[in-house]
Amino acid sequence: MGSNGYLPLFETRLANGLLLFRPYAASVFIAICFIFFYRLSCFPAQHAKTQGLAWIGMFLSELWFGFYFSITVVVRWNPVFHSTFKNRLSSRYVEEALPGVDIFVCTADPVLEPPTMVINTVLSVMAYDYPPEKLSVYLSDDGCSDLTFYALLEAARFSQIWLPFCRKLKVEPRSPEIYFRNTADSVPADDSAMAQEWLLVKKSYEDMKMRIEGIAKIGKIPADIRKEHKGFREWHFVSSRHDHQSILQILIDGRDPAAMDIEGKPLPTLVYLAREKRPRYHHNFKAGALNALIRVSSSISDAPFILNVDCDMRSSNSEAIRDALCFFLDEEKGREIAYVQYPQSFDNITKNDVYGNCLRVIMELELAGFDGNGGPCYIGTGCFHRRDTLCGMKYRKDFKGEWKPMENDRNTKQSASVLEQKSKALASCSFEENTQWGMEMGLKYGSSVEDILTGLSIQCRGWRSIYFNPERKAFLGVAPKTLLQYLIQHKRWSEGDFQIFLSRYCPLIYGHKRIPLKLQLSYCNNLLWAVNCLATLYYVTVPSLCLVKGILVFPKMSCPWVLSFAYAMIAGCMQSLGEFVCCGGTIRGWLNEQRMWMFKRTTSYLLAFSDTILTLSGLSKSTFVITEKVADEEISRRYEQEVMEFGTPSVMFTILATLAQLNLFSCVLGIRKVVTDDVPIKILDQFGLQMILCSVLVFMNLPIYRGLFFRKDSGKMPSSVTYQSIVYAVLACTIAMY
Numbered sequence: 076m077g078s079n080g081y082l083p084l085f086e087t088r089l090a091n092g093l094l095l096f097r098p099y100a101a102s103v104f105i106a107i108c109f110i111f112f113y114r115l116s117c118f119p120a121q122h123a124k125t126q127g128l129a130w131i132g133m134f135l136s137e138l139w140f141g142f143y144f145s146i147t148v149v150v151r152w153n154p155v156f157h158s159t160f161k162n163r164l165s166s167r168y169v170e171e172a173l174p175g176v177d178i179f180v181c182t183a184d185p186v187l188e189p190p191t192m193v194i195n196t197v198l199s200v201m202a203y204d205y206p207p208e209k210l211s212v213y214l215s216d217d218g219c220s221d222l223t224f225y226a227l228l229e230a231a232r233f234s235q236i237w238l239p240f241c242r243k244l245k246v247e248p249r250s251p252e253i254y255f256r257n258t259a260d261s262v263p264a265d266d267s268a269m270a271q272e273w274l275l276v277k278k279s280y281e282d283m284k285m286r287i288e289g290i291a292k293i294g295k296i297p298a299d300i301r302k303e304h305k306g307f308r309e310w311h312f313v314s315s316r317h318d319h320q321s322i323l324q325i326l327i328d329g330r331d332p333a334a335m336d337i338e339g340k341p342l343p344t345l346v347y348l349a350r351e352k353r354p355r356y357h358h359n360f361k362a363g364a365l366n367a368l369i370r371v372s373s374s375i376s377d378a379p380f381i382l383n384v385d386c387d388m389r390s391s392n393s394e395a396i397r398d399a400l401c402f403f404l405d406e407e408k409g410r411e412i413a414y415v416q417y418p419q420s421f422d423n424i425t426k427n428d429v430y431g432n433c434l435r436v437i438m439e440l441e442l443a444g445f446d447g448n449g450g451p452c453y454i455g456t457g458c459f460h461r462r463d464t465l466c467g468m469k470y471r472k473d474f475k476g477e478w479k480p481m482e483n484d485r486n487t488k489q490s491a492s493v494l495e496q497k498s499k500a501l502a503s504c505s506f507e508e509n510t511q512w513g514m515e516m517g518l519k520y521g522s523s524v525e526d527i528l529t530g531l532s533i534q535c536r537g538w539r540s541i542y543f544n545p546e547r548k549a550f551l552g553v554a555p556k557t558l559l560q561y562l563i564q565h566k567r568w569s570e571g572d573f574q575i576f577l578s579r580y581c582p583l584i585y586g587h588k589r590i591p592l593k594l595q596l597s598y599c600n601n602l603l604w605a606v607n608c609l610a611t612l613y614y615v616t617v618p619s620l621c622l623v624k625g626i627l628v629f630p631k632m633s634c635p636w637v638l639s640f641a642y643a644m645i646a647g648c649m650q651s652l653g654e655f656v657c658c659g660g661t662i663r664g665w666l667n668e669q670r671m672w673m674f675k676r677t678t679s680y681l682l683a684f685s686d687t688i689l690t691l692s693g694l695s696k697s698t699f700v701i702t703e704k705v706a707d708e709e710i711s712r713r714y715e716q717e718v719m720e721f722g723t724p725s726v727m728f729t730i731l732a733t734l735a736q737l738n739l740f741s742c743v744l745g746i747r748k749v750v751t752d753d754v755p756i757k758i759l760d761q762f763g764l765q766m767i768l769c770s771v772l773v774f775m776n777l778p779i780y781r782g783l784f785f786r787k788d789s790g791k792m793p794s795s796v797t798y799q800s801i802v803y804a805v806l807a808c809t810i811a812m813y
C-alpha cells in the first residue's frame with residue numbers, strides 16, 4: 076500500500092536477463108577495444124599509401140560502430156515493464172466520476188488513406204469500453220475531402236448499431252472490418268438470435284462500405300446525398316485542399332439527449348474538422364493539425380486527457396483507456412506522468428516480415444529501455460496525453476493532477492451550430508500568429524518528426540512518461556507494403572531525427588540537467604540513425620574493393636587479432652538474434668530485419684544525412700511524404716508471399732543494386748584469386764575475413780539479384796536501374812583492379 080493509504084493502480088518490474096546482459100556487453104566492449112588497439116599498433120608500413128588510407132577509414136568506421144554500440148547498451152541497461160490493476164480503478168471511481176477523454180484521429184489524403192479505413196479507426200475508438208458520454212472523437216482531415224466527410228456521416232449512423240453490438244457481444248477488436256474478417260468462419264451458429272444479429276450488423280457494415288467505395292469510384296458525392304446534411308454546403312467554398320476556410324461539423328453532439336444508439340444509451344461526441352488552409356501560411360503538417368484539434372476540442376469537450384492516433388491505427392483493445400488511466404490516476408506516481416505511450420503494432424505483417432516492418436526489438440525492448448532511463452519518447456500515435464502538459468505546462472512539485480469534472484449538462488443552452496461557429500475561429504490560419512503555438516504550446520513545429528521533438532520537450536519540462544505494452548495490442552496499424560514506401564518512411568524519420576540532433580534541441584544540450592544523462596544518450600540512439608550510413612557504406616564497399624585489389628584490411632586468419640573481430644561480430648549477431656527471437660520473431664524474420672537495416676543504412680540514412688546537410692545550408696526544405704496505406708492487388712499478393720517489391724525507378728534502388736553487384740563481382744574475383752593461386756591456402760589466410768564479409772553481403776543481397784536478373788513480374792527491378800547499376804558497379808571494380 077502506498078504512503079497515502081491507497082493500493083497502487085500499476086506496478087513496475089525490471090526486465091529478466093540483465094545479469095547476463097551486462098557482463099556480456101562488457102565483454103563485447105573489451106573485444107572492441109582490442110580492435111582499436113590492433114588498428115593502432117598494426118598500422119601499415121609507410122610505403123603502402125593506399126592500404127594506409129583504407130586502414131584509417133576502417134578505423135574510423137570501427138570507432139563509430141563502437142560508439143554506437145555503447146549507446147545501444149545504455150538503452151538496454153534497465154528496461155522496465157508495467158502492469159495495471161483495472162479492478163482497483165473501477166472500485167475507486169464510479170463510472171460517473173471518470174474523467175473525459177478526447178480522441179484525435181488524423182487523416183490527410185482520401186486516396187492514400189481510404190475513408191473506409193479511416194472510419195474503421197473512428198468506430199473502433201468510439202466503441203471503447205468507457206462511458207460514451209465521456210468520450211469525444213475528433214477527425215482532422217488535412218485532405219479536406221467531402222468523401223471523408225461523407226464516410227464519417229455514415230460512420231455516425233452506423234455507430235448507433237455498432238456500439239450496442241460491441242457491448243453485447245464483447246466484440247474485440249472493435250474495428251468492424253477487422254472483427255468481421257477475423258470471425259468470418261466462426262459465425263455464432265448456436266444461439267440463433269445472436270447469429271441473426273451478427274449477420275444483420277455485418278450486412279449493414281458491408282452495405283455502408285459498398286456505398287462509400289461506390290461514391291469513391293464516381294469521385295463525386297451525388298446531389299441527393301448532398302442534401303442530407305448541411306455540412307456538404309461548405310464544399311461550395313473550397314477552391315482546393317490547399318486553399319479553403321475551416322470546416323467544422325459536429326456530427327454527433329454528445330450533449331444532445333437525442334444523440335443515442337438503438338438501445339437508448341448515449342453516443343460519444345463526433346466532430347469533423349478540416350482546419351483552414353491558405354497558400355500564404357505554412358500548415359506544419361500533422362503537428363499543425365493536432366494543435367488545431369487541441370484548441371477546437373478545448374471549446375467543445377475540453378477533456379483532461381487526450382488520445383491521439385493516426386488514421387490507420389485502429390483500436391484493438393477496448394480497455395486501453397482504462398489501462399492508461401491507471402497510470403495517470405495513481406495517487407502516488409500519477410501526478411508526474413505526462414503521457415502514456417503504447418507501441419505501434421500492425422495487422423498486416425506476414426510471418427517473416429520481409430521489410431522488418433514491426434521494428435520488433437525497438438517496440439518490445441528499446442522503448443522499455445527508454446522507460447527505465449526516464450520515460451519513452453513520444454512516437455506520434457497511440458499515445459495518451461494530459462491536456463495540460465501537451466499545452467506546455469511545466470512540472471511543479473505541488474501539481475495535484477486534478478481535473479475539472481465534465482459539465483455534464485446534457486441540455487446545455489448553446490446549440491451545436493453556435494458552438495461550431497465559435498470553435499471554427501480556433502482552427503483558422505491566422506489564429507496562431509504571435510502566439511506560442513508550435514513552440515512552447517502544443518506540438519512543436521519545424522520537424523518532420525514532431526512527435527519525438529514534442530515528447531523530448533515535455534520530458535525536459537520535468538515530466539515523466541510511461542511505455543505500456545499489454546499482451547493484447549492496443550492499436551493495429553497498416554505497415555507499408557513496398558520496399559520504396561518503407562525506405563521513404565525511414566528517410567523521413569532519420570532525417571527529422573538527425574535534424575533534431577543538430578538543432579538547439581539536441582538532447583545532450585537541451586536535456587542537460589533537465590533529463591538524466593542515460594535518457595539523453597537513449598535519445599541519441601535514434602537521433603543518430605542517419606549517421607550510421609557513413610561507416611556502413613564504408614564497410615560494405617571498401618573491404619570488398621580491397622579484396623579485388625589485393626589490399627589487406629583485416630588481420631590474417633592465423634593471427635590472434637582475428638579473435639577480437641570474430642568475437643565482436645559473432646556476439647553481436649547472437650545478441651540481436653536472441654533479442655529478436657525473445658521478442659517473438661522467427662529466424663527468417665531476423666535475417667530479413669538485418670537485411671533491412673543494411674538497406675536502410677545505405678539508402679534512407681544516406682539520403683537523410685545528405686538532405687539534412689543541404690537543409691542546414693538552406694538549399695532544401697523538409698517535407699512530410701505521407702505513407703500509402705493501400706496497395707493494388709498484385710502488389711498485395713507479392714507482399715503476402717514475402718517477395719520484395721521494387722517496380723518503380725528510384726535513386727535508392729540504384730544505390731542498392733550497385734552495392735549488391737559490386738559485392739557480387741568482388742566475391743567472384745576473390746574466389747578466382749584463390750583458385751588460380753599456387754598456394755590457395757595463403758590467400759585464404761590473408762583475405763579470409765574480407766572474403767567472409769563479402770560473401771555475407773552477397774547472401775544478404777540475394778533478393779536484389781533476383782529482382783535484377785531473374786524476375787519477370789512487374790515488381791522486378793526496373794531496367795533503367797539495372798543498366799545504371801551495372802555500369803556503376805563494373806566501373807568501381809575496374810578502377811579497383813587497376
Ligand SMILES: O=c1ccn([C@@H]2O[C@H](COP(=O)(O)OP(=O)(O)O[C@H]3O[C@H](CO)[C@@H](O)[C@H](O)[C@H]3O)[C@@H](O)[C@H]2O)c(=O)[nH]1
Pocket residue numbers: 181182183184188215217359360361364384385386387454455456523524525526564567568571699700701702703
Ligand atoms: O500534413 C499532414 C501529414 C500527415 N498527417 C497524418 O499523420 C499521420 C502519420 O502519417 P503517415 O504517413 O502514416 O506516417 P508514418 O511514418 O506512418 O507516421 C509515423 O511517423 C510520424 C512522424 O514522422 C508520426 O507523426 C506518426 O504518428 C507515426 O506513426 C497520418 O494519420 C496522416 O494522416 C496529417 O494529418 N497531416
Ligand SMILES: [Mn+2]
Pocket residue numbers: 385387552702
Ligand atoms: Mn502510418
